[in-house]
Amino acid sequence: MKIVFLDALTLGAGSFAALEALGEFVGYGDSTPEEGLSRVRDCDVLIVNKFKVTPALLDAAPRLRLVCESGTGMNNIDVDACTQRGIPVRNVAAYSTATVAQTTFMHILSLMGDAPHFDQAVKSGAYSRSKILTEVFTPFVEAAGKTLGIIGLGAIGRQVARIAQAMDMQVIYYSASGKNHTADFEEVSLAELLRRSDVLTIHAPMSDRTRGLIGAEELRQMKPTAFLVNMGRGGIVDEAALVEAVDGGVIAGAAIDVFTKEPLPLDHVYMQAKHPERFRFTPHIGWGSEEARTRLVEGIAANIRAWSEGL
Amino acid sequence: MKIVFLDAATVGDTSLAPIARLGELICYDRSMPAEARERVGDCDVLIVNKVRVDSDLLDAAPALKLICEAATGVNNIDVEACEKRGIPVRNVAGYSTDSVVQETFMHLLSLLGKAPYFDGAVKSGAYSRSGLFTDVSHPFIEITGKTLGIIGMGTIGQKVASVASAFGMRVIYFSTSGTGHCKDYPCVDLDTLLAESDVVSIHAPLNARTQGLLKMAELRKMKPSAFLINMGRGGIVDEADLAAAVDEGVIAGAALDVFTVEPLPLDHPFLQVKHPERFRFTPHTAWASVEARERLVAIIADNIAKGW
Numbered sequence: 344m345k346i347v348f349l350d351a352l353t354l355g356a357g358s359f360a361a362l363e364a365l366g367e368f369v370g371y372g373d374s375t376p377e378e379g380l381s382r383v384r385d386c387d388v389l390i391v392n393k394f395k396v397t398p399a400l401l402d403a404a405p406r407l408r409l410v411c412e413s414g415t416g417m418n419n420i421d422v423d424a425c426t427q428r429g430i431p432v433r434n435v436a437a438y439s440t441a442t443v444a445q446t447t448f449m450h451i452l453s454l455m456g457d458a459p460h461f462d463q464a465v466k467s468g469a470y471s472r473s474k475i476l477t478e479v480f481t482p483f484v485e486a487a488g489k490t491l492g493i494i495g496l497g498a499i500g501r502q503v504a505r506i507a508q509a510m511d512m513q514v515i516y517y518s519a520s521g522k523n524h525t526a527d528f529e530e531v532s533l534a535e536l537l538r539r540s541d542v543l544t545i546h547a548p549m550s551d552r553t554r555g556l557i558g559a560e561e562l563r564q565m566k567p568t569a570f571l572v573n574m575g576r577g578g579i580v581d582e583a584a585l586v587e588a589v590d591g592g593v594i595a596g597a598a599i600d601v602f603t604k605e606p607l608p609l610d611h612v613y614m615q616a617k618h619p620e621r622f623r624f625t626p627h628i629g630w631g632s633e634e635a636r637t638r639l640v641e642g643i644a645a646n647i648r649a650w651s652e653g654l
Numbered sequence: 655m656k657i658v659f660l661d662a663a664t665v666g667d668t669s670l671a672p673i674a675r676l677g678e679l680i681c682y683d684r685s686m687p688a689e690a691r692e693r694v695g696d697c698d699v700l701i702v703n704k705v706r707v708d709s710d711l712l713d714a715a716p717a718l719k720l721i722c723e724a725a726t727g728v729n730n731i732d733v734e735a736c737e738k739r740g741i742p743v744r745n746v747a748g749y750s751t752d753s754v755v756q757e758t759f760m761h762l763l764s765l766l767g768k769a770p771y772f773d774g775a776v777k778s779g780a781y782s783r784s785g786l787f788t789d790v791s792h793p794f795i796e797i798t799g800k801t802l803g804i805i806g807m808g809t810i811g812q813k814v815a816s817v818a819s820a821f822g823m824r825v826i827y828f829s830t831s832g833t834g835h836c837k838d839y840p841c842v843d844l845d846t847l848l849a850e851s852d853v854v855s856i857h858a859p860l861n862a863r864t865q866g867l868l869k870m871a872e873l874r875k876m877k878p879s880a881f882l883i884n885m886g887r888g889g890i891v892d893e894a895d896l897a898a899a900v901d902e903g904v905i906a907g908a909a910l911d912v913f914t915v916e917p918l919p920l921d922h923p924f925l926q927v928k929h930p931e932r933f934r935f936t937p938h939t940a941w942a943s944v945e946a947r948e949r950l951v952a953i954i955a956d957n958i959a960k961g962w
Contacts, residue, residue, distance in 0.1 A: 355790025373786075393787055441798040441822060448821075449767040452760035458934070459770065465935035471920040473937075474684070480666045485943035487752035509820030510759075511752065605787035609779050623769070624776035626789040632796035 347386035349374040349394040361644035396420040409650050411643050435642030439630035444502040446629035450598030453623050454570045455484045487511040492540030495547025496523040519552045537564040549576035559584035570596045574629050577603035586612045589621050598623035658697040660685040660705040668947040672955035707731040720962045722954050744957040749949040750941035755813045757940035761909030765881045766795045798822035803851030806858025807836040830858040848875040860887035870895040881907045888914035897923035900932050909934035
C-alpha cells in the first residue's frame with residue numbers, strides 16, 4: 344500500500360511511525376497544486392490537511408482508493424467528487440478536545456487576569472520601582488459568578504462548559520445548527536447569549552449557519568466588559584468589525600486561534616489594532632499539544648487500517 | 655468610633671463606604687513607622703495590611719480596642735502583644751479564594767501552553783511570514799492525565815484541586831500542617847510529590863514547617879519537564895535556587911505571585927535570569943480581583959460591626 348501525505352509539515356516534527364507501519368509512506372512537507380498532481384500518480388491512500396482535493400487531483404490518481412483528512416474539518420476536500428468516484432473520505436474527530444479546551448481557558452484567564460500586563464510589570468522592573476503595589480494595579484476580573492456563553496456545544500464546547508462550571512461560572516449556550524440540545528446547560532437565543540455573556544466562546548464548525556454570525560451589530564449587543572474567544576473558524580466572526588469593537592471599547596478584548604486566511608496576512612486588520620494589548624492570539628495551535636498530535640497520527644492510521652480490513 | 659486605616663492604598667481604588675458608614679474613617683495611603691505612631695493616638699479601631707503592629711505602636715494607641723487585618727496573613731501583627739493588652743485581632747479569610755485559584759490556572763495554562771511565544775508569533779508577523787496555517791514549532795503539553803502536586807491543601811488548595819480535576823488532571827498533595835485532613839486526594843510525602851508531579855503548586859502559609867521547604871536539592875527531585883507555581887509565600891522556595899534551576903533546565907519553568915521581599919528588589923535573581931520566557935509573574939496581585947477587593951472591604955466592615 345502506498346500512502347502519500349501532501350502537506351505533512353502541518354503536523355510538525357514528530358513520529359509518523361504509525362503510518363510507516365502500514366505500508367510505503369511518503370510524506371511531503373508541502374506541495375504546490377502542480378506538485379500535488381504528479382505526487383499522487385501511484386498512491387493508494389492520500390492524506391491531506393489543507394491541500395485541496397479537487398476532481399483534477401482525483402483524476403491524476405488512478406490507483407487512489409481512500410482519502411484521509413489529517414484533522415476534523417474537511418473543507419479542503421471535494422467530498423462529492425470523491426463519492427462519485429467511489430473513494431471514501433475519512434476524518435479524525437475528537438483527538439484535540441482536551442487540548443482545545445485547555446487553550447480556550449489559557450486565553451480566557453489571560454484576558455480576565457490581564458496576564459501580560461502583570462508579567463511585564465515585574466519583568467520590566469516597574470513593580471520593583473513602585474512604592475505601593477497599586478501603582479501596578481489594573482482591574483482584573485474574577486471568573487467565579489460570571490456567565491460563559493458558548494456557541495457550539497459539541498464535544499469541545501461541553502468540555503469547556505464543564506471546566507467553567509468547576510470555576511463556578513454560569514454556562515449558557517446557543518446552538519447554531521439547532522441540533523445540540525441538552526438539559527445539562529441552559530440553551531438560549533443568540534440575542535440572549537450576546538446580552539448575558541461575560542465571556543463568549545466559539546466552538547462551532549464553519550457552516551452556512553455560522554458564517555459571519557458575529558458582526559458589528561452582534562458585538563454591539565455584548566457587554567462592554569465582555570471578552571470574545573474564537574476557537575472555531577475565522578469566518579464565523581467579522582474580523583474587521585471585531586478590531587473596531589475591541590479598539591473602540593464596545594467589548595473589552597478578544598482571543599483568536601482561527602483566521603479567515605491562514606496564516607494571517609501581514610496587512611490584516613488584526614495586525615493594525617490600536618490596542619494589541621486587548622488581544623490574545625494563537626496561530627491555529629489550539630489543537631497542537633504533543634499528545635493531540637500523536638492521537639491524530641494514530642487516528643489517521645486507524646482509519647487506514649479499518650478501511651483496508653474492510654476490503 | 656474612630657477608625658484609622660494606615661495603608662489603605664493596598665486595596666486600590668475600591669470603595670471603603672461599608673467601613674466609612676460605621677464611624678469616622680481616616681485613611682492614609684501608607685505609613686512609615688514614625689508616621690504610624692503619630693496617627694493612631696485616638697483611634698478605637700486600627701486597620702492595617704502591611705504596616706507593622708508591634709508593642710511600640712500599641713503603646714501609642716491608648717484608646718485602641720480592635721485591630722483588623724485587611725488580609726488573611728497576620729505576619730505584620732505581634733498577635734501576642736495584642737493579646738496581652740486584651741485587643742482582639744480579626745483577619746479576613748476566604749475572600750480571595752476564587753481569584754487566587756483562577757490566577758493559579760492562568761499561570762499554569764500560560765506556562766504549559768506557551769502563551770507569550772504564540773501571542774508574539776502572531777503579533778510580530780512571524781506567523782504571517784511562515785507560510786504555514788499553523789505553528790507546530792513549539793508543541794506544548796496537554797494537561798489532561800498529568801499530575802498536579804499541591805503543597806498546602808487548605809481552602810485554596812482544595813479549590814485548585816477540583817478545577818484541576820475538571821481538566822482531567824490527577825491530583826496529589828503534601829500536607830504542610832502534617833494533618834493530611836483532606837481525604838479526596840492521595841496525601842503523599844514531599845519526595846513522592848516532587849518526583850511524580852508535572853506541575854507543583856504551592857498554596858501554603860509561611861511558617862516554621864514551610865520556610866525554605868524547596869531548595870535546589872528538592873527542585874532536582876522534580877521532573878525536568880515540570881513547572882512550579884508559588885501562590886503561597888516567597889520564603890517557601892529558595893528564590894536564587896529556583897532562578898538557577900529554571901535557567902539550567904532542572905525544571906521547565908515557574909510562576910510566582912509572592913516574593914520574600916515585596917516589592918521584588920531590582921537586583922533580585924528573578925530579574926537577572928537568562929530565560930525570562932520560562933517564568934511568569936504577578937506582583938502579589940492574585941488575590942486582587944475587583945470582586946475580591948469588594949468582599950475584603952465588606953468583611954472588614956463586618957469584623958468592626960461585630961464590636962468587642
